Amino acid sequence: MAAVLQVLPCLARAPLRPLLLGGAVVRLASGMALAEQARQLFESAVGAVLPGPMLHRALSLDPGGGQLKVRDRSFQLRQNLYLVGFGKAVLGMAAAAEELLGQHLVQGVISVPKGIRAAMEHAGKQEMLLKPHSCVQVFEGAEDNLPDRDALRAALAIRQLAESLTADDLLLVLISGGGSALLPAPIPPVTLEEKQTLTKLLAARGANIQELNTIRKALSQLKGGGLARAAYPAQVVSLILSDVVGDPVEVIASGPTVASVHNVQDCLHILNRYGLRAALPRSVKTVLARADSDPHGPHTCGHVLNVIIGSNALALAEAQRQAEALGYQAVVLSAAMQGDVESIARFYGLLAQVAGTRLTLAGAGASAEEAEQLRELAAELQLPDLQLKEALEAVVRARGPVCLLAGGEPTVQLQGSGKGGRNQELALRVGVELGRRPLGPVDVLFLSGGTDGQDGPTEAAGAWVMPELASQAAAEGLDVATFLSHNDSHTFFRCFRGGVHLLHTGLTGTNVMDAHLLFLRPR
Numbered sequence: 071m072a073a074v075l076q077v078l079p080c081l082a083r084a085p086l087r088p089l090l091l092g093g094a095v096v097r098l099a100s101g102m103a104l105a106e107q108a109r110q111l112f113e114s115a116v117g118a119v120l121p122g123p124m125l126h127r128a129l130s131l132d133p134g135g136g137q138l139k140v141r142d143r144s145f146q147l148r149q150n151l152y153l154v155g156f157g158k159a160v161l162g163m164a165a166a167a168e169e170l171l172g173q174h175l176v177q178g179v180i181s182v183p184k185g186i187r188a189a190m191e192h193a194g195k196q197e198m199l200l201k202p203h204s205c206v207q208v209f210e211g212a213e214d215n216l217p218d219r220d221a222l223r224a225a226l227a228i229r230q231l232a233e234s235l236t237a238d239d240l241l242l243v244l245i246s247g248g249g250s251a252l253l254p255a256p257i258p259p260v261t262l263e264e265k266q267t268l269t270k271l272l273a274a275r276g277a278n279i280q281e282l283n284t285i286r287k288a289l290s291q292l293k294g295g296g297l298a299r300a301a302y303p304a305q306v307v308s309l310i311l312s313d314v315v316g317d318p319v320e321v322i323a324s325g326p327t328v329a330s331v332h333n334v335q336d337c338l339h340i341l342n343r344y345g346l347r348a349a350l351p352r353s354v355k356t357v358l359a360r361a362d363s364d365p366h367g368p369h370t371c372g373h374v375l376n377v378i379i380g381s382n383a384l385a386l387a388e389a390q391r392q393a394e395a396l397g398y399q400a401v402v403l404s405a406a407m408q409g410d411v412e413s414i415a416r417f418y419g420l421l422a423q424v425a426g427t428r429l430t431l432a433g434a435g436a437s438a439e440e441a442e443q444l445r446e447l448a449a450e451l452q453l454p455d456l457q458l459k460e461a462l463e464a465v466v467r468a469r470g471p472v473c474l475l476a477g478g479e480p481t482v483q484l485q486g487s488g489k490g491g492r493n494q495e496l497a498l499r500v501g502v503e504l505g506r507r508p509l510g511p512v513d514v515l516f517l518s519g520g521t522d523g524q525d526g527p528t529e530a531a532g533a534w535v536m537p538e539l540a541s542q543a544a545a546e547g548l549d550v551a552t553f554l555s556h557n558d559s560h561t562f563f564r565c566f567r568g569g570v571h572l573l574h575t576g577l578t579g580t581n582v583m584d585a586h587l588l589f590l591r592p593r
């Protein structure tokens with residue numbers, strides 16, 4: 071994420087509104103190009119979870135300025151407000167907090183990705199930057215999302231500030247995705263390098279974020295509630311931007327203000343599962359053995375208020391509202407899209423086929439076989455919040471344009487050395503799926519984008535596709551299957567039709583995983 075130096079101003083556009091002409095709502099859905107609408111809805115999703123709007127929704131000062139309200143809780147302010155933060159979106163969150171809290175803020179320390187201030191400055195995103203003489207100290211580190219010496223220095227400064235607080239103080243903690251790598255404080259004798267190696271090995275062997283962060287918590291002074299313990303007896307309010315499916319506060323950034331419920335057995339199971347138990351460094355074994363005999367048991371965090379202030383579901387809800395304003399029948403399918411990218415692509419292909427047929431033939435038992443395949447695949451994917459039945463019912467009722475929205479984080483098993491990201495790979499695969507299925511007399515478009523504005527190590531946020539993709543590509547001499555076999559989706563989209571299918575937003579300053587938009591418009 072840190073490598074991108076360009077942020078386009080398009081995300082600052084006003085929210086979409088239906089046009090009012092002579093009192094009548096002009097249904098833009100019938101006129102505006104689908105691709106442009108898709109881009110705008112994606113931007114509206116991201117706009118709902120930008121640091122400024124999020125912080126303003128979560129925090130308010132009473133008119134006298136003596137009380138800080140966080141949701142339904144009030145905190146007395148008397149030169150006792152401190153701030154720490156860590157994560158990819160925390161620079162903008164801290165800037166918004168500083169703007170809102172003004173001189174009430176006594177001191178702060180944040181840990182953010184390397185190069186992020188320069189990137190935001192370069193893009194003219196002043197609202198993502200702290201004021202020139204800010205009381206918040208900024209550390210940049212964790213290049214490539216890996217803990218490093220700079221991030222360690224930041225973590226120690228954060229710990230020092232937390233430990234200096236008293237029972238009269240209030241600590242505001244800003245947390246977003248990428249926070250784990252930006253807050254490394256291994257328990258001695260574990261070294262930073264040992265922690266780095268173990269994390270890399272677990273990730274490379276396919277450990278999911280829950281497993282990875284369980285291990286990180288066991289080896290860290292600040293994760294798994296450690297930061298909250300360091301700040302005790304001060305009150306702690308954590309404002310959390312979720313980048314994990316289901317918004318589990320104990321997993322996001324490894325839950326530094328949430329008491330850990332895992333024990334050493336959980337860690338050993340995970341290390342066993344990935345064949346890492348036998349080769350553990352002595353230091354790691356020592357720390358795990360010590361934790362096992364910890365007479366205090368799990369620590370509580372009664373002095374902490376953890377609040378999710380931004381999530382994928384929130385972003386999708388805003389895009390849904392805007393789609394409805396454009397005249398679409400809009401349904402959120404799921405904010406927990408997880409699984410192999412190939413299966414997810416097949417899911418969207420089948421969904422477009424079933425929905426397309428129902429939309430144009432009004433149900434009537436059409437595409438029963440595909441509907442069954444779709445249900446089976448949905449069951450296999452085990453998406454906890456999937457609203458498939460509701461979405462298909464809405465399609466039958468619609469008799470007009472439909473927008474199905476979803477979000478989450480599919481997985482790509484990297485096989486080739488190509489350039490791409492999970493959104494571009496998903497879009498490309500969905501393009502192929504759409505091309506090989508009968509969809510009926512309906513225009514279909516699928517867009518997939520990373521809400522942080524950077525999909526994998528590319529400068530694009532994602533891409534959009536239509537059913538004609540594979541045939542148009544072939545006419546240009548591009549073989550989609552070859553690009554896919556090398557995970558080379560970005561190279562494909564750069565070549566295909568001069569790159570017009572790429573979604574470019576630049577770094578957005580937020581991150582709530584990915585958004586998927588499927589449009590069906592009867593011709």
Ligand SMILES: Nc1ncnc2c1ncn2[C@@H]1O[C@H](COP(=O)(O)OP(=O)(O)OP(=O)(O)O)[C@@H](O)[C@H]1O
Nearest residue numbers: 482488489490491492495522524525526527557581
């Ligand atoms: N060539 C490629 N093709 C497809 N996916 C890729 C490719 N290279 C990397 N990826 C995927 O990109 C992801 C890493 O990129 P990125 O930094 O955007 O994701 P992330 O670490 O989950 O961070 P964030 O949550 O901020 O998006 C991984 O899921 C990885 O599998």
Ligand SMILES: O=C(O)[C@H](O)CO
Nearest residue numbers: 247248249250322323
């Ligand atoms: O930092 C982390 O642990 C991941 O981004 C999940 O929040």
